[in-house]
Amino acid sequence: MTLIDKFGRKHDYLRLSITDKCSLRCVYCMPEEGLEFFPDDKVLSGEEIIQLVENFAKLGIEKVRITGGEPLMRHDILDIIRGINAIPGIKDIALTTNGLALKRMAGDLYEAGVKRINISLDTFKPEKYREITRGGNIRQVIAGLEVASQFPFELKMNCVVIAGQNADEVVDFLQYSIEHPVNVRFIEFMPIGHNSDRDQKLWQDNYKGIESVFDICQEKGWEYEPIGIPGNGPSENFQIKGGQGSFGLIHPVSCQFCESCNRLRVTADGALKSCLYWDDEDNVREVLNDFEAFEALIQKSLNGKPENHEMALAENEKNEFQKPTWRHMSQIGG
Template sequence: MKTKTEIKAPVLTDRYGRVHDYVRISVTDKCNLRCVYCMPAEGLPFFPDEKVLSCAEIIQLTKNLARMGVTKVRLTGGEPLLRTDILEIIAGIAAIPEIQDISVTTNGLALKRLAKPLYEAGLKRLNISLDTFDPERYKEMTRGGNLKRVLAGIEAASALPFEKIKLNTVIIHGQNDHEMADFLRYTFEHAVNIRFIEFMPIGQNDQDWQAKYVGIEQAFAVCRANGWDYQPITLSGNGPSENFQIAGAVGSFGLIHPISCSFCENCNRLRITADGCLKSCLYWDDEDSIRASIGDFAAFEQRVQQILANKPENHQMALDQQDQVKNKKPTWRHMSQIGG
């Protein structure tokens, strides 16, 4: 019997030569928070249960993609830990021989209770959203969240042998950009990777998102202002971040800058929405349903290949490129309906 490392999978490649071995699957559009960059203040109408992919469908589509060369899976939402069958989903995916890595992006509210069961089900890595250390600001940015619960969840997860824990921090002008030093200082004694992420125009109008945008390269200025030496490092994983470590810190920090420095040339990911649509790019409206073909591998493979063949070369989210785009329109979905 072949081990996971011995299995030779085919290569799923687009017209620009980018190899796609990573899929992000949104297992629900539901969330128990209303983060300012993810969802409008009034919330969104959630899909009825029958419109959302079932556990069996998620596992089968992952098996199909594994046959096509996908080896890494990230489960997203909405909030994936709201699914009552999330442990069954993870265990089912972890049992697929070709899948070498499975991770989850979560708001962390349920982690104190679920961290150990998630690990035992086969989860290898965690990304936890944390945009501030200020309890009141956290409540404002998430529109009602409890920071104490998230920090307790991070503590519970950190006590387990996950391969990596990353904290996702979206930097927004006038809300948390002044806290970058606090997050960098957190890496001194916590073995996590803080990932500073630029605010993106997903579900935002131009005026709103440009007013909130902050170039995250200011993390370097913060380091210099505090006298912290830092060096680039290499971390295992599937993300597009450039990673660094401050001298003497046990953790590290990363920069994800889709606006100021597009990472499209190395994009290796596909995205499945909770209602079964395949998006080849986070930003553009292009998407097609693959749900009906999940049970027919030949039809599924053909559908995925067709969608991948139309994947654009880049997302063109940058500030100075928006007016140049004539033949495409941005996605209608909010970030919570895609999963990032």
């Protein structure tokens, strides 16, 4: 079976959050005061997660990305991955992590079935890393990245570009892509969970488009060319001539990619979101053990999926029928 929405988009990719908890408090992901995490009984259990993916596999989902919060904070993470890896039809398991636990877990993750890892890293400067993450230790991340690179993962590095914080380091990340076999992905700061006037101003003041990456390449005399790389995300990828790695641009605000969206999202508390940005969601936890009801609910959600998220603020003002999600990024899973 194939999951197709009313705009003809085929969906074969599930982004699955398994916890809203995180060991960091990144400025673009959580408010400064932090968030009240879901109680344990509100979060999908390991058994429910595996059943959920089994159901989706029957509907044509082939690729799963495990997200959070920080997924490696779950004590049963390896059991979850092994269970998903054993499901017929699942061809690819990826993981997004802050990297703090990778040094001790990389080998086990590979053995369990993870093929690709995205590591969130927004600066190479220890002090700035503590500022952006509100207390994180970058040395742990670098150590985890070094250990993970010893295994045949496809490694990507996610960098959210924020004006006044790390935009001046784009050149350093490009240099890293030349010297290391990693795909460095520059991501625009998105207005997710920024619904108050204060939050909207914060986003507007800190938003920076990422087209300047090309200007930097030209200034440095770096020749680059578009390339294709394995994966399911919306990045446009390039490689600097002579580089070991590559870089990608993900620009949901300035240049939208919704026409090719192939993904569904499920939050840690079992809410299906067909679109990252809008408030619409359906509770799939209630129908996990009734496949016909599950299938009907998924199709209902797809039928209501908008053609475009209209994330840019100017577009939001034009939309009278939907409102942005109340969830912060840590509660959605990206």
